[in-house]
Amino acid sequence: GEDVEQSLFLSVREGDSSVINCTYTDSSSTYLYWYKQEPGAGLQLLTYIFSNMDMKQDQRLTVLLNKKDKHLSLRIADTQTGDSAIYFCAVVHGSSNTGKLIFGQGTTLQVKP
Amino acid sequence: EAGVAQSPRYKIIEKRQSVAFWCNPISGHATLYWYQQILGQGPKLLIQFQNNGVVDDSQLPKDRFSAERLKGVDSTLKIQPAKLEDSAVYLCASSLGPGGEQFFGPGTRLTVL
Numbered sequence: 016g017e018d019v020e021q022s023l024f025l026s027v028r029e030g031d032s033s034v035i036n037c038t039y040t041d042s043s044s045t046y047l048y049w050y051k052q053e054p055g056a057g058l059q060l061l062t063y064i065f066s067n068m069d070m071k072q073d074q075r076l077t078v079l080l081n082k083k084d085k086h087l088s089l090r091i092a093d094t095q096t097g098d099s100a101i102y103f104c105a106v107v108h109g110s111s112n113t114g115k116l117i118f119g120q121g122t123t124l125q126v127k128p
Numbered sequence: 129e130a131g132v133a134q135s136p137r138y139k140i141i142e143k144r145q146s147v148a149f150w151c152n153p154i155s156g157h158a159t160l161y162w163y164q165q166i167l168g169q170g171p172k173l174l175i176q177f178q179n180n181g182v183v184d185d186s187q188l189p190k191d192r193f194s195a196e197r198l199k200g201v202d203s204t205l206k207i208q209p210a211k212l213e214d215s216a217v218y219l220c221a222s223s224l225g226p227g228g229e230q231f232f233g234p235g236t237r238l239t240v241l
Contacts, residue, residue, distance in 0.1 A: 019170070046227075057132070057219055057232030058171070103170050107227070113183050114159075114227030118170030 017041040017108050021119035028127050033091040035122045037104030042085060044106040048116070049078065049089045052101045061089070061102075091124075099126045130154065132233035134220050140239045146208040149236045153201070153222030159183075161230060162195055162205050163219040171219055177203065178226060207238075215240045 018040045027033045039047070045066050050058040064071045064078045064087070071078045077090040087106075091098055101121040108115040133152040141147050153160050158179050163171035174193065176184040179200040188195070192211070197203040207214055217237050221230040 055234070057221075057234045059232070060229055105170070113176055113178075114223070114230075115173055115176065115184060116171075116230065118172070120168065120170050 017044075017106065017117045019104055019106055019117050019119040021102075021104055021122045023120065024123050024125070026125040026127065027094050029094060029096055031094055033094045033098070033124055033126075035089045035091075035102050035104075035124065037087040037089075037119055039085050039087065039104075039106050039117075041106065041108065041117075042082065044108070046107045047078075047080065047087050048105040049076075050103040050105060050118075052103065052121070054100075058103065094124075094126050096126045096128055099124055132220055132222055132231055134218075134233040134236055136236055137234065138237050138239075140241065141210055142241050143212055144209040146206065147210055147238060148204050148206045149218050149220075149238075151203045151205070151220030151233060153203070153220070154231055157222035157224055157231075158200070159223045159226050159228065160197055160203050161221040161223075162203070163221065165217040165219055165235070167216070174205070176226075183226065210238075210240045212240050214238060 020038045048063040049061045075092045079088045103121045104119040105116045160177045162174045165171040174188045175195045177197045180197050195205045217235040219235045220233045223230045
């Protein structure tokens, strides 16, 4: 079945850029998402990219998609302490017409002042 | 606009007991999802409703888990009897339709002792 993998932990200094990586197995995934989860809270959609795009920029967030390598990344520019959270990559299950999401295990981003 | 509401926020039970969770989606959202998030993992879809019908329950352990959305609005998820491995956060999400942006509630943290 579909598998989504992420590195578990990333630590950066405030003001640096953060890059969170994700790989997936199903090449027919149409939409790919990045969610943020703060302690004790639900998931918040940060951004998404459609599979026919290579890059999408939204303020401090840049998403890069390499379809050939099935690799997705999220870059956060000028990382702030408020960006500390768990970041989840999620892809729409390729054969699903229901929008079923497959999530990675999450990357914990620690931002040091 | 009110978000997705869930209750209770926390629940502690002993194994073999029963427990029920409640979810009220965003008004007008036809699609409702229940996810299980085990500590250190990404959310896993348990069941998806379209109005009051089940769209996908392929990963729901049907011998102990049940869910309903009788009037196509609120939903309840029940576990009977609970096992230790059911300890997790149960997230409810809703979207306008299948494949639409999913909005998540804060979750119910279940601890089974």
